[in-house]
Amino acid sequence: MRFYICREKGEPKPFRIAIIGAGPAGLSAAGYLACRGYEVHVYEKMPEGGGMVAFGIPETRIPIRTVRGGVRDLERLGVNFHFRTKVVYDSPRELGDEWAEHFVSLERLLGEFDAILIATGAWRPRKLKVPGADLPGVYDALSLLHHIKMARIGYYSWEGIPDLKGKHIVVIGAGYTAVDVAIEGRLLGAEKITMVYRRGLEHSYAKTEIRKLIEEGVEFIEFATPVRIIGDERVQGVEFAKTRIEEGSVITTDERFILDADIVAYAIGQLPTSPIREVVCANEEILKEAGIFFAGDVVAPRNIGTAMREGKERAKEIEEWLLKKAPKKVFPVPVAARLISEVANGKC
CATH class of the missing domain: 3.50.50.60 (FAD/NAD(P)-binding domain)
Known part of the structure; x- marks a missing residue:
């Protein structure tokens, strides 16, 4: 399963991007950004990549070997994977959390990376x-x-x-x-x-x-x-x-x-599982100004193909934002953290 096909890898770029969630949207975005020369780190609470494609869809529909092959392609492209690692801010427990051995705060990622893509899917059933x-x-x-x-x-x-x-x-x-x-x-x-x-x-x-x-x-x-x-x-x-x-x-x-x-x-639907508990009231444009983007089921239910396309589109948005706004430091880390706090507390 190919999450992204890189024809020719670009020269290294001076930006680091964190992607939270190794489902189809996150992996597609990781492939695009790594191919363009960015340093990409993917954080995933499960023991390997693929998200629900790997851990929820029957083997007769999508065999795990094809998913693993796609993840290996991204590793060869230079994507850095941090498995069994859950990014937390105010997240409640959800399906798959028992696999997490390491916990990283969202605030820490805001300080270490130039942009963040949240693609954590919808792991909480209605x-x-x-x-x-x-x-x-x-x-x-x-x-x-x-x-x-x-x-x-x-x-x-x-x-x-x-x-x-x-x-x-x-x-x-x-x-x-x-x-x-x-x-x-x-x-x-x-x-x-x-x-x-x-x-x-x-x-x-x-x-x-x-x-x-x-x-x-x-x-x-x-x-x-x-x-x-x-x-x-x-x-x-x-x-x-x-x-x-x-x-x-x-x-x-x-x-x-x-x-x-x-x-x-x-099977009456799933709820988004973002490390930011309340994104419903958030003005997504405000979060983008802080370098925080969303893709895939964490926004709304998607099929696999749509999630992968959206991951690539968000990756392009991240690249545009990095090249145009990040050098100006529109929102320093403390401001970004405060924005997230206001969102999480329903004050947005």
Whole structure:
């Protein structure tokens, strides 16, 4: 997997760039900047690069060997990787943090580098907020996929992975993450897989993949949303309410039905995991003036190709900023740190 193709490496430039996150966006940006002659350091909490491409997507879709090959290409290009290293400011704990052995403050990077690209992705799943969601046998899809992939590539023991053989798996959602759960479920011997989506199949951006799954025997139920998980000591079923679409919004009706289930996996989206907890209220232009840029899922959900393109575009913006503004020291480090503090405290 090629994250960036460097035709000819440029002469060394007198600037250092830190990239936080070694997913597709961060790796694409790292390749562009290293190719242009900049000193690039990538900080990643996981033991190797690739982000969710490496640690969340099934091996049948993207084998880990192809990701590793792409990372090695960047190493040969001169990119410096700092694995098992998490950059912190006010970050809450999230999926994958157990791999971090070293912690570096964002303030320190602001003092050591001329620009920073935050490409930390979206490693925090949205929680299913219905009664019974905490029952054993109910999983957020992202964590389930992550643990299965980590077992497949040798980081985890299979003993800690749920046994899906002969089970009925109910998957809530219809995006690529939901599709990946269905794929892994079939590979791990599930007897039946039912996907349930609150909108119609045509509303799903993964509809092509879902149609293929339907042809292979996966059941797909549209226009339904979960209202409670049923079970005593563990999940036994899910109660759904029928939905309809009015002026683009999902409306829950009074019509109900129940599906039996041995395993429930909900794939209802992920939340950005930036080292700056609150970037929502931030004026992105202000942060750019401080030499802080964002790319990939940390901004909004992206597919792999879009994330890589955005990483390259942000890298070009960083280069333009470095050449035009950084020498003028628009925002010294203490000012940049104060701006971040104001953002994090909701004062922006």
